[in-house]
Amino acid sequence: MAETSHPHQITGAEILIRSLEQENVKFVFGYPGGAVLHIYDAIYKQGHFKHILVRHEQAAVHAADAFSRATGEVGVALVTSGPGATNAITGIATAYMDSIPMVVISGQVPVAAIGLDAFQEVDMVGVTRPCVKHNFLVKDVKDIASTMKKAFHIARTGRPGPVVVDIPKDITANFAEFVYPSTVEMRSYNPVTKGHSGQIKKAVKLLLEAERPMVYTGGGVVLGDASELLVKLVQALGLPVTNTLMGLGGYPSTDKQFLGMLGMHGTYEANMAMHECDVLLAVGARFDDRVIGNPEHFYNKDRTIIHVDIDPSSISKRVKVHVPIVGDVKSVLGEMNDLVLQEKPQQSPALKAWWKQIEEWRGKHCLNYLNNNGFIKPQYVIEKLWDVTKGDAFVTSDVGQHQMWAAQYYKFDKPRRWINSGGLGTMGVGLPYAMGCQFAYPDAQVACVTGEGSIQMNIQELSTCKQYHLPIKVILLNNRYLGMVRQWQEFFYENRYSESYMDSLPDFVKLAESYGHVGMLIEKPEDVEGALTDAFAMKDRFVFMNFITDQKENVFPMIPNGKGLSEMILAEDL
Amino acid sequence: MRHIISLLMENEAGALSRVAGLFSARGYNIESLTVAPTEDPTLSRMTIVTSGSEDVIEQIIKQLNKLVDVVKVLDLNDGKFIERELMLVKVKATGGFREEMKRMCDIFRGRIIDVADGTFTIELTGSGHKLDAFIESLDKAAILETVRTGASGIGRGDRILKV
Numbered sequence: 001m002a003e004t005s006h007p008h009q010i011t012g013a014e015i016l017i018r019s020l021e022q023e024n025v026k027f028v029f030g031y032p033g034g035a036v037l038h039i040y041d042a043i044y045k046q047g048h049f050k051h052i053l054v055r056h057e058q059a060a061v062h063a064a065d066a067f068s069r070a071t072g073e074v075g076v077a078l079v080t081s082g083p084g085a086t087n088a089i090t091g092i093a094t095a096y097m098d099s100i101p102m103v104v105i106s107g108q109v110p111v112a113a114i115g116l117d118a119f120q121e122v123d124m125v126g127v128t129r130p131c132v133k134h135n136f137l138v139k140d141v142k143d144i145a146s147t148m149k150k151a152f153h154i155a156r157t158g159r160p161g162p163v164v165v166d167i168p169k170d171i172t173a174n175f176a177e178f179v180y181p182s183t184v185e186m187r188s189y190n191p192v193t194k195g196h197s198g199q200i201k202k203a204v205k206l207l208l209e210a211e212r213p214m215v216y217t218g219g220g221v222v223l224g225d226a227s228e229l230l231v232k233l234v235q236a237l238g239l240p241v242t243n244t245l246m247g248l249g250g251y252p253s254t255d256k257q258f259l260g261m262l263g264m265h266g267t268y269e270a271n272m273a274m275h276e277c278d279v280l281l282a283v284g285a286r287f288d289d290r291v292i293g294n295p296e297h298f299y300n301k302d303r304t305i306i307h308v309d310i311d312p313s314s315i316s317k318r319v320k321v322h323v324p325i326v327g328d329v330k331s332v333l334g335e336m337n338d339l340v341l342q343e344k345p346q347q348s349p350a351l352k353a354w355w356k357q358i359e360e361w362r363g364k365h366c367l368n369y370l371n372n373n374g375f376i377k378p379q380y381v382i383e384k385l386w387d388v389t390k391g392d393a394f395v396t397s398d399v400g401q402h403q404m405w406a407a408q409y410y411k412f413d414k415p416r417r418w419i420n421s422g423g424l425g426t427m428g429v430g431l432p433y434a435m436g437c438q439f440a441y442p443d444a445q446v447a448c449v450t451g452e453g454s455i456q457m458n459i460q461e462l463s464t465c466k467q468y469h470l471p472i473k474v475i476l477l478n479n480r481y482l483g484m485v486r487q488w489q490e491f492f493y494e495n496r497y498s499e500s501y502m503d504s505l506p507d508f509v510k511l512a513e514s515y516g517h518v519g520m521l522i523e524k525p526e527d528v529e530g531a532l533t534d535a536f537a538m539k540d541r542f543v544f545m546n547f548i549t550d551q552k553e554n555v556f557p558m559i560p561n562g563k564g565l566s567e568m569i570l571a572e573d574l
Numbered sequence: 575m576r577h578i579i580s581l582l583m584e585n586e587a588g589a590l591s592r593v594a595g596l597f598s599a600r601g602y603n604i605e606s607l608t609v610a611p612t613e614d615p616t617l618s619r620m621t622i623v624t625s626g627s628e629d630v631i632e633q634i635i636k637q638l639n640k641l642v643d644v645v646k647v648l649d650l651n652d653g654k655f656i657e658r659e660l661m662l663v664k665v666k667a668t669g670g671f672r673e674e675m676k677r678m679c680d681i682f683r684g685r686i687i688d689v690a691d692g693t694f695t696i697e698l699t700g701s702g703h704k705l706d707a708f709i710e711s712l713d714k715a716a717i718l719e720t721v722r723t724g725a726s727g728i729g730r731g732d733r734i735l736k737v
Contacts, residue, residue: 125588130599134642137587154642187737188584188645313636316629 009175012141013042016105016172019148021048022180025076027067027439028052029060033080034120035107038172052439052468055460057084059432061091062458065100065162066429066436069419070394072225074155075102075436081109082120085166086127090426092162093131097423098246099223101160103151110170111139124166133161141174146181153184158191159311160223195308195327195335203306203323204339206279207237211350212357214277215239216262219246219422220284220309220329222415227251229333230283236340238347240358242270244285246422249412254391259358260367263291264559265404268366268568271557273358275301275565282307284329287319288423295319297564308332366557366570367408375550376525378402378477381532382409385447385475388532393417393445396433398454399425401483404555406449428457434472435464445473445536452478452502462515465542473535474544476508479551487554491569492561512544523548576605576625578650578657578727580735581638585611585618589643593620596641602626602634606659606724617645617737621726623702645737654730660697661705662687663712664719667694671716682708693718701725 010018016039020028029052032040043051054060057079064075075095079088085106095102109118125137134154136147144167151163207213221230221243227250234241234257241251242262251258260267262274274280274292280303285291292298295318306323307315315324325332369379382405385393395410396419397403403420412418419437421429434448455476465472485500509519518541522531528547535543556571583589590609597604605623612619624634631649638647650657667675667689679686679696682704688695698708702725709720729735 126591129588129592129595186642189642311640313633313640317633 012172013038029063030078035081057087062432063436065095066433070437070440081107085124094424094426095162096131101155102162108168135164141176195325195332210279212278212354215241217283218244218285221250224329226330227415248418249415252413253411269361271565394437397449398430402477427454438470508546517542579622581647582645584643608724657727660723666716
């Protein structure tokens with residue numbers, strides 16, 4: 001501790017708290033420890049934000065991440081040095097892959113101890129460098145406020161992402177005056193916002209003249225709050241549209257112009273239209289391997305690609321683009337709408353023929369499944385979940401088959417309702433994601449669709465849910481397998497189910513009850529709807545629903561690894 | 575193709591590791607990398623010699639621009655430029671070698687900057703090719719030690735990289 005304090009001076013810890021206050025932070029998700037004790041003492045004395053005590057640092061970061069996904073605000077997590085910091089890494093990498101704005105504050109050993117292998121020391125700036133948008137080590141108490149200002153600015157502008165601020169313990173005890181900068185000036189960081197007008201004109205012309213146009217949008221539309229403008233554009237031009245896993249809700253799923261999700265487990269009609277189109281408008285998406293499969297196969301067909309993205313490095317990374325437009329999707333879509341409005345477009349005969357072709361593809365009903373063998377079908381549970389929640393819940397998921405079924409069968413009509421780990425594919429996010437959503441919207445229906453593998457990766461958060469009375473509904477699709485691993489082993493490894501069976505599962509009902517929650521076991525298809533209705537009627541209770549599902553159910557359609565968009569395996573093929 | 579990329583970045587702790595980390599994480603080649611502060615001590619200038627297809631070079635430039643500490647990036651190969659590299663070579667200088675080394679050094683316009691009983695240390699500046707040629711022309715047995723700085727580059731005429 002510094003020996004004296006001048007009249008207008010406060011500690012670094014207090015400066016940090018005041019900075020969070022200036023950023024209007026409502027929730028800090030965290031876990032205390034030695035290096036952050038001064039900060040926790042300052043938290044004890046403040047009244048502006050609520051600190052949420054999780055049971056593992058990974059969950060703190062995931063919850064902050066989900067808070068951001070659900071609200072659009074910057075999520076904030078606080079962890080101690082060393083193991084606290086390394087536990088946070090999976091959460092940070094998850095947010096980085098999906099471009100989620102977050103500020104993660106980590107404690108560090110005192111400045112004089114850095115580099116001496118001190119107790120609970122880890123080079124946090126070094127360890128997180130490849131999975132953050134930027135990071136800072138604060139070495140002077142006078143820099144805390146300006147660093148926090150920069151951290152929030154960097155996290156939320158341009159292509160958003162997580163920013164780590166690592167603060168040594170002695171810095172949080174030293175004194176300085178608190179001056180929070182009103183603006184940020186960084187000569188090295190000035191993200192583009194407005195797209196190039198000439199390119200935008202060219203893009204609109206291409207779309208108007210297209211015979212087989214297609215719109216493909218990703219997480220950028222959700223993050224950029226550009227859904228309304230997307231809907232306006234797509235409807236004015238009468239275009240077919242698909243969303244990526246990250247983009248679901250960016251266009252209303254129940255609208256007839258929506259072809260469903262595309263990609264490895266996308267619909268037949270979305271993938272075929274993507275493959276056969278002559279002009280493709282890609283917005284806030286990045287042509288990744290789970291979306292277009294093999295790029296060589298994608299090149300088999302000629303099409304003109306217009307790509308709108310705020311990150312120039314996303315353009316022409318996997319697929320060559322003809323009309324690149326670097327800019328904020330909201331601003332670019334706004335300009336495109338203005339231009340389209342002047343044109344008063346009519347549906348051309350070519351576009352009519354294109355829609356006829358799409359309807360033929362749609363006629364395959366690729367998401368139909370057989371529901372007649374006496375077992376609960378996971379797809380059926382999701383359909384009933386949609387019915388019971390009237391399509392208006394926040395749905396979080398973990399990673400695997402259940403994630404794909406949730407994406408395929410829950411028709412998201414609004415952005416920021418579907419919360420999942422798309423890029424990194426992190427098992428264990430579901431429950432902490434549900435926590436983040438429920439804190440953001442205490443009265444909303446929040447469902448965590450999960451598997452018995454994933455849920456056990458952050459099961460300790462049942463305790464946090466009890467402490468804060470979070471009325472989350474866990475929808476466990478329990479097939480006693482790591483389902484997606486099992487599916488790949490069935491298709492590509494001649495049914496050798498190597499380590500994909502989940503043995504010695506807990507009694508989830510008793511487990512939930514031991515944490516003070518409601519547990520339900522559902523084993524028959526005819527009980528599914530009633531159980532969901534009962535669970536969601538318990539508005540103030542956390543309900544853990546263990547659905548015993550058909551063990552051998554697979555996710556269809558499926559594009560095998562290394563294959564192209566038109567090379568799907570459909571359920572009917574088998 | 576070989577490209578020389580110049581960049582200006584904030585002269586801050588960890589900035590170099592961000593650039594080096596980017597190259598290793600994304601599997602880009604680094605032939606050489608040099609860095610030092612500029613006349614403005616808040617800025618460092620880095621010269622990276624790399625190679626790759628045009629698509630890869632385009633990605634490298636974009637990814638470098640994305641780093642928050644990087645202020646400006648210039649692909650010198652987009653125009654006319656000069657590159658220079660400094661090499662120090664310690665060679666055997668005994669008996670007949672002594673005169674031979676002095677002569678080779680003169681031919682390549684090098685300078686002998688350290689003289690000892692059995693060795694010379696030669697300083698040589700030029701393009702990478704010139705330095706390679708000098709090494710090639712020496713008797714391998716005479717070379718005791720070499721050290722090279724890696725290339726520094728600058729645009730010709732009014733091609734200026736400045737904030």
